[in-house]
Amino acid sequence: MTATEKGQLVTANRLRDGIAVFLTRSGQWSEVIDDAALALEPQAAAALELRAKDDEKATLVTGAYLIDAERREGRVRAAHIRERMRALGPTVRLDLGKQAEGKGAGFAAPEGV
Template sequence: MMKVLTANRLGDGIAVWLDANGRWLEQIDHALIARHDDAVAALEIAGKSAFNKNVVVDVALIDVEEIDGEIYPVRLRERIRAAGPTVRADLGKQAEFRPASAA
């Protein structure tokens, strides 16, 4: 299964995803996708390093799927984190970009 590395930025708690350049992005769209065991191991190392440097907290590898070239977390919890608050669709990430499908 494909995986991406997610965390919460320490400064403001925003959900972020690691990209191929080692940057933590607020959108999952450009997250680095690990497609094999070596890539998963590299993401784990990158996550531990960022945590140890006090850049992010709650570091986790999550399962994702690619649908029509777009990345979607498999679990509902992670889809909500990627889209933003569920109480108001006019606020958060879903107001700025396409909404992530929860089903």
């Protein structure tokens, strides 16, 4: 039984196509939120953010920011419904977006709604 880790990750939109992406441990940008590097401490989060700012300058991504999230059994879940939506696609069109392309996260966006 793995514990739940709570922390922050960096998300942005890819500049050329606008797709929501997440910064990974190797410094790449992945469309899958489960690949995201989860910073458990503020210092680590700041380092991730700095890295993202470089990639903004390099015109890879735009609008990078930190979000609260948790990792459990290898799956990452964002704290806010808006971010869960970005990690999946529209809840009213399950046939579209990451959820339909095998890039979705391991949760449903509208839990509790």
